[in-house]
Amino acid sequence: MDASSSMETAALEHEFVEDSCFFSYFTGPRDLEHHSKWPYFFRMYGSVIPLMILPLALVGIWATAITVICRYLHNIAMNPVLLTVLGFVVGLSLSFRSSTAYERYNEGRKLWAQLSSSTSSLARLIWVHVDEREGHEKEDVLDKVAFCNMLVAFSMALKHQLRFEPFTCYDDVDPLVRHLPLTAHEAPVVEAPRPSVWKVMGWVMGLTMAEPNPRRFVKTAQRPLGNVPLELLAHCSAYVKRVIDNNTFPRVPYQTSAMNTIALLHDIQTGTNRIVSTPLPLAYSIAISQITWVYIMLLPFQLFNALGWATIPACMFAAYIILGIALIGQEIENPFDDGVNDLPLDTFCDQIRRDVHIITSRPASDADSFLQREDHAVLWPAHGGGYHDIRSQSLESIRKLLARRVVP
16 A cells, blocks of 8 residues: 555545544644633633543442442541652652653743744845855755745655654645655555444543554555655755856855755754654653552542542542643643644644745845835934935935934
């Protein structure tokens, strides 16, 4: 099965989830343009409550069983001193988990902001400072556009790589890279089965057994997949070398800046891959999960003597708080996925594409064409006249007008 067919199957899986109005409400990515007027207390979109339904049900059954035993069979309640001792340990472990996860989330956002800034800066540098040779203007303009398209494709390909989608047959990438010699073009993968409705329900409700393996396309590939973002940077470097060799990019500081920016893009790729490939150490994850659940399971024994039947709702409420904090850390640990609480990479990539298109929408203008226009109120608000009106005055008058602009 080729990559295109396999990705069509993956798209069907995603569409299957979105077709259900109930489940689609809890899926991402987050729409930054959507504005909700509901208070946060009443919101469900982006909440971890669906992931807590089964754990809270389990806690309720457990608390009910312990309460009934203590009430009618034998009082096996314990001294509540364990609440204080174990509560400190649980709070410390959850704080570590949450702070570590948010640190990764924040670092991912910083790297993506750096990617956006570097991409538009490099596109502007090439668009403005690479000359167009006489008699070859059309070819040079199209080559500059092709270079800018590779920068846009880099952000798109990096997004897919971080989501373990290493191919080139996606709608946002394929038109920009189909002409390039890339290793991933011919990589075949095994077709993924369509999930059942029960598996989707378990997935939304947080059952780890129902979660799809994000690395399945990488693991089942029969050929080397290459590294699309890295190969795109190699083609960008080849373009810079070409314009240097044909003397259309002759200034050394601009050449250095272009190559340094390409190196920075590679550093950004390395940094984002480091976040994805370096999760919280397994020993920490296991220990924090075990400590949290042991504490929750001991709650009914420690609360029964003081609360009686109220032990059941009290345990469920305590579990809601503790598990909610733990699940939030789990949600944001990988900020590059496509969930509601992950970074909206699709929106970020689309913004990069729009920025590059804006830069290339007009030819690199001559500064005289806009600086010396008559409607340029160069000394406003001290003087409302145009450029040529101001220029006709003496230098002393111009300096007086400049001093007048300081007055509030």
